[in-house]
Amino acid sequence: MSRIFAIAFIALRSSIRSRIVLLLLAILLLVVIGLPLTVRSDGTMAGHVQIVLGYTLGSVFVILALAIVWAGCAAVSTEVQGRQLQLVVTKPVHAAQIWLGKWLGLLILNGVLLALAGAVIYGLLLWTTRDSVTTATDRIALREELLVARRPIDPTLPDIDTPARARLEELQRQQALPPDVSPTLAFDSIRHTMLADYFTVRPGAKREWIFDAPPGLNRKSSILFRMRFNSSDVGFSPVDGVWRVRCENGPEVFMKRDARVPGGTQTLLIPAGSLPADGRVIVEYQNLNGSITVLFDPENGIQLLAHAGTFEGNLLRTLLVIFVRLAFLAALGVTAGSLFSMPVAAFVSLCLLLLIQLGGYMQTAANEDLVFQSHHDAPHPPTARDIFYRRLFKAMNVVVGPLQGPDTLEPLSSGVMINVSSVARVFAVQGLLYTGVLLVVGSWILSRREVALPSD
Amino acid sequence: MAEHDPIIRAAELTKVFRDFWHRPKVRAVDHISFEVTRGEVFGLLGPNGSGKSTTIKMILGLLHPSHGELTVLGHPPRDVKSKARVGYLPEESYLYPYLTSEETLDFYGRLFDITAAQRRERVSQLLDMIGLTHARHRVVGEFSKGMARRIGLAQALINDPDLIVLDEPTSGLDPIGCRQMKDLIRTLANRGKTVLLSSHLLADVEDVCDRIAILYNGRIQASGPIRDLLEERTRQRITFPELPADALQRVLASLREIVGRELEVEHPRRDLEQFFLEVVEKARRSTTEQSGVGPSDRLAEYLSSSSAGRHE
Numbered sequence: 001m002s003r004i005f006a007i008a009f010i011a012l013r014s015s016i017r018s019r020i021v022l023l024l025l026a027i028l029l030l031v032v033i034g035l036p037l038t039v040r041s042d043g044t045m046a047g048h049v050q051i052v053l054g055y056t057l058g059s060v061f062v063i064l065a066l067a068i069v070w071a072g073c074a075a076v077s078t079e080v081q082g083r084q085l086q087l088v089v090t091k092p093v094h095a096a097q098i099w100l101g102k103w104l105g106l107l108i109l110n111g112v113l114l115a116l117a118g119a120v121i122y123g124l125l126l127w128t129t130r131d132s133v134t135t136a137t138d139r140i141a142l143r144e145e146l147l148v149a150r151r152p153i154d155p156t157l158p159d160i161d162t163p164a165r166a167r168l169e170e171l172q173r174q175q176a177l178p179p180d181v182s183p184t185l186a187f188d189s190i191r192h193t194m195l196a197d198y199f200t201v202r203p204g205a206k207r208e209w210i211f212d213a214p215p216g217l218n219r220k221s222s223i224l225f226r227m228r229f230n231s232s233d234v235g236f237s238p239v240d241g242v243w244r245v246r247c248e249n250g251p252e253v254f255m256k257r258d259a260r261v262p263g264g265t266q267t268l269l270i271p272a273g274s275l276p277a278d279g280r281v282i283v284e285y286q287n288l289n290g291s292i293t294v295l296f297d298p299e300n301g302i303q304l305l306a307h308a309g310t311f312e313g314n315l316l317r318t319l320l321v322i323f324v325r326l327a328f329l330a331a332l333g334v335t336a337g338s339l340f341s342m343p344v345a346a347f348v349s350l351c352l353l354l355l356i357q358l359g360g361y362m363q364t365a366a367n368e369d370l371v372f373q374s375h376h377d378a379p380h381p382p383t384a385r386d387i388f389y390r391r392l393f394k395a396m397n398v399v400v401g402p403l404q405g406p407d408t409l410e411p412l413s414s415g416v417m418i419n420v421s422s423v424a425r426v427f428a429v430q431g432l433l434y435t436g437v438l439l440v441v442g443s444w445i446l447s448r449r450e451v452a453l454p455s456d
Numbered sequence: 457m458a459e460h461d462p463i464i465r466a467a468e469l470t471k472v473f474r475d476f477w478h479r480p481k482v483r484a485v486d487h488i489s490f491e492v493t494r495g496e497v498f499g500l501l502g503p504n505g506s507g508k509s510t511t512i513k514m515i516l517g518l519l520h521p522s523h524g525e526l527t528v529l530g531h532p533p534r535d536v537k538s539k540a541r542v543g544y545l546p547e548e549s550y551l552y553p554y555l556t557s558e559e560t561l562d563f564y565g566r567l568f569d570i571t572a573a574q575r576r577e578r579v580s581q582l583l584d585m586i587g588l589t590h591a592r593h594r595v596v597g598e599f600s601k602g603m604a605r606r607i608g609l610a611q612a613l614i615n616d617p618d619l620i621v622l623d624e625p626t627s628g629l630d631p632i633g634c635r636q637m638k639d640l641i642r643t644l645a646n647r648g649k650t651v652l653l654s655s656h657l658l659a660d661v662e663d664v665c666d667r668i669a670i671l672y673n674g675r676i677q678a679s680g681p682i683r684d685l686l687e688e689r690t691r692q693r694i695t696f697p698e699l700p701a702d703a704l705q706r707v708l709a710s711l712r713e714i715v716g717r718e719l720e721v722e723h724p725r726r727d728l729e730q731f732f733l734e735v736v737e738k739a740r741r742s743t744t745e746q747s748g749v750g751p752s753d754r755l756a757e758y759l760s761s762s763s764a765g766r767h768e
C-alpha cells in the first residue's frame with residue numbers, strides 16, 4: 001500500500017503544481033455560485049431547488065467528469081513522454097500499483113473538490129431558502145415536498161394483459177387487424193390503450209386507485225400525492241375535481257375539492273396522522289366538469305410519496321453516486337493513458353464517453369424492431385444489414401447499458417428518495433466491476449509496455 | 457543465486473525496434489553476450505547509437521529483448537525481486553520537477569518500501585554525501601544540471617543496491633563532479649557493489665572500469681579486462697626520480713647495450729584532470745569565504761558496509 005500511496009501522492013502533487021486544481025476550483029465556484037444567480041427559475045420553490053440542485057450539481061459533475069478523464073489520460077502518458085515513468089518502473093513496483101496509485105491520486109483530488117462543491121451547494125440552498133426570504137407556503141413546500149426524501153409508491157395496476165389478449169384474439173377472429181400490423185405490435189397497442197383508460201376520468205365520473213402500501217410505510221408523517229395530468233380541453237382551463245382518501249374498509253380520512261390547471265407536476269398534501277395504522281390506501285378522484293375528460297399520465301402520473309429519510313441523506317447518496325461515476329471515469333482515463341499518448345488517449349476517452357451517453361439510443365435501436373425496417377413501405381423480413389446492426393447495438397448495449405443511470409439529480413431536487421440499493425448497485429457495477437476490469441486491462445498494458453522506446 | 461553466479465548474464469541479446477506495422481526498423485543490439493560478476497565495475501563503451509543505452513534499458517526492464525537471454529541478479533529483468541536490488545541513474549534527469557530534493561528521495565525510498573525512519577536517515581545521509589543538504593527544501597526543477605544529476609545519483613543509492621546501473625554517469629558534471637563521481641564508483645565497488653556503466657568518454661571508463669565491452673553498430677567489437685586490452689606487451693616503461701645528467705647517461709648507455717636501439721627519455725606528464733583538480737583544491741583552501749555547497753568526501757553511512765550476497 002505504501003507504494004500505491006506514494007504514487008497517489010505524486011499524482012496529487014502533479015495536479016496541484018500544474019495549477020489545474022486552482023483552475024477547476026475557480027470554474028466550480030463560478031458554476032456553483034454563478035448559475036443560481038444568473039439562471040432564473042419559474043418563481044416557485046420547486047423551480048429554485050431544481051436550479052440550485054439539479055442544474056448546478058449536474059454541471060459540477062460534467063466539469064469534474066471531463067477534468068478527471070483528462071487528468072487520468074495525462075497521469076501516465078505525460079510521464080511516459082517526460083520519462084519520469086522510467087525511474088518508477090525500474091523500482092520494485094508492480095504495474096497494478098502504478099495504475100492504482102495514479103487512479104487513487106485523481107480520485108482523492110476530485111473527491112475533495114466534489115465534497116467542497118456539495119458543501120457550497122448545500123450552504124447556498126439553505127441560505128437562499130432561509131425563513132426571512134420565503135413565505136409560509138414556500139416553507140411548507142420546502143419542508144414537505146422538496147428538502148425531504150420521500151419514497152414513491154405507484155398504484156397497483158389491475159390485470160390488463162388478459163383482457164388485452166382477449167381483445168386481440170377477437171380482432172384476429174374478425175380479421176380486423178390491418179395486414180401491416182404484427183400481433184405483437186397490436187397487443188402492445190391494445191394494452192397501452194387499456195392502461196391509458198385506467199388513468200382516464202371522464203366528465204362527471206369517478207376513478208379509484210389502490211396503493212398497496214409497503215409494511216415500512218411511514219403513516220405518522222404527512223403523505224404527499226403527486227400527479228401529472230392533461231385534459232381534453234385545448235384551452236387548458238382549470239379542471240374542477242374532488243380528491244378523497246381512505247384506507248381499505250375504513251372511513252374517509254381526507255377530502256379536498258379544487259380546480260387545477262392541467263400540465264406540470266402537482267401535489268396534494270395529506271396531513272400527518274391522517275392514515276390509520278394499516279390497510280391499503282385508496283385514492284379517489286371525481287371529475288366535476290361537464291365536458292372535460294381528465295387524463296393522468298400512465299407513467300408516474302399519480303404517485304403516493306411517503307416520508308422515508310432526510311434531504312441531507314439524499315444529497316449524500318447523490319454525491320456518492322457521482323463519486324463512484326468519477327472513479328469509473330478516472331479508471332477510463334488512466335487506462336487510455338497507459339496505452340496511448342496524451343492527445344490520442346484523450347480523444348479515445350471522449351469518444352467512449354459519447355458512446356456511454358448514447359446508451360439510451362442504442363437501447364431503443366436494439367429493442368425496437370421497427371427502427372431498422374421503417375424504410376420499407378410494406379412488411380418485409382429484416383435484411384442482413386438490419387440483423388447486423390441490431391446485433392451490434394444489442395452487443396454495445398450489453399457493455400454500455402450498465403453504465404447508464406440511475407438519474408439521481410431529478411429525484412434529489414424533487415424530494416424523491418434515492419435508495420441505498422441504487423447507490424449499492426452503482427457502486428457494484430461501475431465502482432467495482434467496470435473499474436476492476438479497467439484495472440486489469442490497464443495493469444496488463446502497463447506491464448507489457450516498453451516505456452523507453454525511442455518514439456516515446 | 458550462488459556467490460559466484462554472474463550479476464548480469466546476457467546471451468545472444470538482441471533488440472530490434474519495429475514500426476507501427478510491426479516491421480523491423482532498426483537492429484539496435486545484435487546478438488551480444490557478456491557477463492558482469494559481483495563487485496566489478498563493467499563499462500559499456502561506444503559511440504552514439506552503438507546500442508549502449510538500449511542494452512542498459514533491457515537490463516533494467518524498460519525495453520524487452522527481441523531475442524536472447526538476460527538475467528539480472530538471477531531473475532528476469534522485469535522481476536521485482538531483481539528490481540529491489542538495483543539502483544539506476546539515467547542519462548538525463550527524469551525526476552519530478554515539482555518535488556523538493558527531500559521529497560524526491562523520500563518518494564523513491566517509499567517505492568522500495570523502506571520504513572519512514574530509515575528513509576529519513578538515508579535521505580539525510582545521501583543529501584550530505586552529494587552536498588545538497590542546504591537545498592533539501594528546494595524543488596528539483598530549479599536545479600542546475602549538475603545538481604539534478606547528484607539527486608539522480610542519490611535516488612539510485614536510496615535502496616543500498618547490489619547492482620548500480622549508471623547511464624553516462626559523468627554527463628553534465630564539471631571536472632570536480634566527474635572526479636567525485638569516479639571516486640564514488642570505485643568506493644562503491646570496493647564495498648562490494650557491482651557497477652555497470654555506459655559512457656562514450658574514454659578517460660572516465662579507463663579510470664574506473666575493471667572490464668569493458670566496446671560496442672559498435674549493436675555488436676561487441678572488443679571486450680575484456682581494461683588492463684589487458686590497453687597493455688602494450690611489446691614495450692616497457694621504467695620510471696624513476698630525476699637523475700643528474702651523467703648518471704642518466706650511464707643508465708642509458710647500459711640500457712642501449714641490452715636493448716640495442718634508440719631509447720626515448722621524457723618527463724612524465726600529469727593528465728589535465730589531475731592538474732585541474734590540484735589547482736582548484738589549492739584555490740579552495742586559500743579562499744576564506746566558503747560556499748559550503750561542495751559534496752562531503754564521506755560515503756553515506758548505510759552504504760559503507762558491503763551488502764553483497766546478503767539477499768541470497
